[in-house]
Amino acid sequence: MPRPAQPWLIRATHWANLVLFTIMAGSGLRILIAYPFLGARGEQYGWYPLQGVRPPDALTIGGWLAGARHWHFAFAWLFAANALVYVTYLIASGEWRRRLFFPRRDARNAWETVLHDLRLRKEAPPPVGLYNGMQRLAYTGVLATAPLLVLTGLAMYKPVQLPHLTALLGGYDAARAIHLLVLVGLALFTVVHVIQVLLHPRTLADMTVGRDERPEEAP
Amino acid sequence: MTASTRRRFLATGLRSAGLVALGGLACDGSRPHTGFLGVMERVNERFQRAMFDPDRLAPELGEEAESPPGAFPAYKISKVFPVAPAGWALTVRGLVARPLTLSVPDLLRLPRAHTRVRHHCVEGWSAVASWDGVRLAEIARLAGVDERARYVEFRSFDSGYWSSWDLESALHPQTILAYGMNGAPLPTEYGAPLRLYSAVKLGYKMVKYLTEVSFLPVRTGGYWEDQGYEWFAGV
Numbered sequence: 001m002p003r004p005a006q007p008w009l010i011r012a013t014h015w016a017n018l019v020l021f022t023i024m025a026g027s028g029l030r031i032l033i034a035y036p037f038l039g040a041r042g043e044q045y046g047w048y049p050l051q052g053v054r055p056p057d058a059l060t061i062g063g064w065l066a067g068a069r070h071w072h073f074a075f076a077w078l079f080a081a082n083a084l085v086y087v088t089y090l091i092a093s094g095e096w097r098r099r100l101f102f103p104r105r106d107a108r109n110a111w112e113t114v115l116h117d118l119r120l121r122k123e124a125p126p127p128v129g130l131y132n133g134m135q136r137l138a139y140t141g142v143l144a145t146a147p148l149l150v151l152t153g154l155a156m157y158k159p160v161q162l163p164h165l166t167a168l169l170g171g172y173d174a175a176r177a178i179h180l181l182v183l184v185g186l187a188l189f190t191v192v193h194v195i196q197v198l199l200h201p202r203t204l205a206d207m208t209v210g211r212d213e214r215p216e217e218a219p
Numbered sequence: 220m221t222a223s224t225r226r227r228f229l230a231t232g233l234r235s236a237g238l239v240a241l242g243g244l245a246c247d248g249s250r251p252h253t254g255f256l257g258v259m260e261r262v263n264e265r266f267q268r269a270m271f272d273p274d275r276l277a278p279e280l281g282e283e284a285e286s287p288p289g290a291f292p293a294y295k296i297s298k299v300f301p302v303a304p305a306g307w308a309l310t311v312r313g314l315v316a317r318p319l320t321l322s323v324p325d326l327l328r329l330p331r332a333h334t335r336v337r338h339h340c341v342e343g344w345s346a347v348a349s350w351d352g353v354r355l356a357e358i359a360r361l362a363g364v365d366e367r368a369r370y371v372e373f374r375s376f377d378s379g380y381w382s383s384w385d386l387e388s389a390l391h392p393q394t395i396l397a398y399g400m401n402g403a404p405l406p407t408e409y410g411a412p413l414r415l416y417s418a419v420k421l422g423y424k425m426v427k428y429l430t431e432v433s434f435l436p437v438r439t440g441g442y443w444e445d446q447g448y449e450w451f452a453g454v
Contacts, residue, residue, distance in 0.1 A: 015235060034342035041346040042290025065342065066447035067248025067256075073449075074246070074259030159339060160277045160419055160454045161270045172337060172345050209227045 005130060005206040010095065013086040014207055020079040023071060024149075025183060026061030030068030033060065038177045045177065073157070080150055087143075098130045101140035109133030142189055145182050152179040251447045264451045271453055273387050277336040277418035284335070285401060286346040291338070293408035294422075296378040296442065300407050301428050304376065307412055309396070313372075313433035316363030323398060323412050329353045329361075332395045336418040339454045341443075348409075350416045351399030356390040358432065368434035373415055373426035382415075382424050382441035386434075388453060393418035396429065421452040 006014070036054050039045035062068025090096045101110075108125075110133030115121035117134075125132060131139070155166040155175040169175040197204050205211060245255035252260060295301065309326070311319035335349035355371070371389040374381045388394065394417040398405050405411040410427025417425055423443045444450045 019235075031343060035340070035344045037344070040286065041292065041344050042287040062248040064248065064447075066443075066449075067251050069341070069449065070251035070256040070260060070447070071246060071248060073263050074256050077259070077262070158267075158270060158454060159337070161272065161275065163275075163278065172339065176343060205228065208231055 004210045006210055007089075007093070007095065008210060009089045009093075010086070011207055011210055013082050013089070016082045017079075017086070020075055020082055021186075023061055023075045024079050025187070026059060027068040027071035027075070028179075028183060029055040030060035030062045031065060031072060032180065034065045038173070038180065040173045043173075045173075048177070076150075076153065083146065083150075099136065099139060100143075101133070101136040106133035106136045110137045138189060138192070142186065145185060148178060148182050149186075152176070152182070249447075251449075260449055263449070267451050267453045268385070268387075271387060271419070273391060277393055280335050280337065280347055282335070282349070284337075284347045286348060291346045291348050291409075292340070292344070295408075295427075296380045301377045302407060303412050303428070307430075309413055309429055310431045311358060311362045311433075312431065313435050314365035314368040315359075315434055316365070317361070319358070319362050321358075326353055326396065326398055326413065330357055332357075332392075334393050334395060334416070334418065336393060338422060340422040341448065341452070349401050350395060350397040351402075352395040352397035352413075352416065354392060355394045355396060355415075355432070356392065358396065359390060359434070362434070364434050367436050370435045370438045372431075372433040372435055372439050373429060374431040374433075375426050375428040376430050377428040380426060380428070380442045382426050382444065383435070383439040383450075384420070384424060385438070385451070388417065388419050391417065391419050394420075396432075419453055421454060423448060424452050 033054050037044050037051050038048040044051055060068065062071045090099065105128055109128055112121060112125040113132045113134040116124045127135075151165060152169055152175040155162060155169050156172060156179065159166045159172045159175075166172060166175060169178060247254055247256070251257065293300075307322070309319075309321045311321065330353065331351060332354045333349065333351050335347065338346050338348065340346075369386050370383055371386060372381065372383040394415070397410075397414050397416040398412060400406060400409050405414060410429070413429045414427040415425045415429060424441075438450070440450065441448075
């Protein structure tokens with residue numbers, strides 16, 4: 001039975017996530033402006049190269065600290081709910097099989113794709129089903145790190161009521177640093193992701209209006 | 220892309236843009252208590268109240284955890300740090316059997332509470348100091364708080380800075396009226412002669428330069444809360 005490359009629930013949650021993630025990132029950066037340092041007062045982390053550097057206003061949402069906090073804590077629920085719908089569908093539909101990274105199937109393919117993209121190998125390895133190995137590795141990496149955003153966010157929101165979670169993450173200030181680092185990681189992913197989509201516009205149509213899986217991928 | 224795909228693509232895009240615009244109208248960061256943001260603030264308040272455990276204590280930290288001298292910020296509303304008026308005393312009033320007027324010597328005679336916990340500021344920083352004072356629960360007991368009291372309002376002489384709290388957070392064992400900091404009398408910058416300090420709220424809820432504690436049946440607002448900061452602000 002032909003299956004759409006991107007089933008409608010995946011398309012819907014993907015685009016909802018774009019809007020929600022943009023809101024979370026923009027309001028989060030506006031909150032960061034209020035104290036653009038990492039580490040507690042008087043004990044700021046030496047490893048963080050951007051101590052005191054304000055994120056540019058153009059990247060922020062909410063206008064001021066209270067506005068941004070309200071945006072952030074209002075849309076956090078929608079962001080998490082959307083992610084939950086996606087993950088539930090991913091598991092229940094069996095879609096995880098063709099999307100997640102399995103080293104046996106994907107590791108070699110991922111490596112060959114990297115070599116090809118770096119112009120070190122002439123032929124691109126054929127995608128295995130829906131994606132090539134590197135795509136699976138990248139998307140699985142996002143799915144593996146994104147929950148950290150929610151967990152560190154909860155630890156910062158309720159450091160006293162959630163003492164075990166906060167301690168597990170290394171304390172309030174460590175949770176705050178991880179929260180920002182995961183955002184930076186996901187922003188870098190998004191940059192590469194958008195470049196790849198521009199290079200392969202057909203994937204944009206797949207993710208927007210949906211289309212059957214390409215014939216060469218039929219089992 | 221075929222023409223029909225392109226049309227569907229455009230239509231989807233327009234619909235999404237419309238939804239986003241509609242959402243934007245309901246979210247005005249300059250008036251965060253209104254619209255969708257206001258609705259979600261009330262949802263979050265319910266969530267925070269449900270999470271609040273009156274018996275859960277914030278971890279008490281060792282002396283080595285204290286922020287270095289001068290690193291703990293001191294904020295104020297007045298242009299200069301306000302100084303207590305002569306004959307200062309704290310008024311305890313509202314729904315109480317015995318309204319109280321407490322001077323600093325009166326407060327020093329009451330059972331002493333000590334706490335050294337992490338302080339969480341709405342701006343995102345944290346810091347640690349130790350605080351000496353009297354549990355607010357002790358003051359409530361002395362005044363004989365009526366069961367109809369559900370909220371507590373704190374007023375100050377710092378250009379009228381104030382805040383109001385839910386009773387449960389106010390009666391938490393780590394919520395104290397502090398007259399000492401880091402083993403010394405409370406300095407002017409940190410709210411002398413008496414300030415509110417608590418493990419379970421963000422810093423802006425902890426009114427410095429206290430003048431009055433009122434036990435009330437209704438919630439009121441606060442200096443920052445009225446401008447758009449959230450009212451519950453638990454941690």
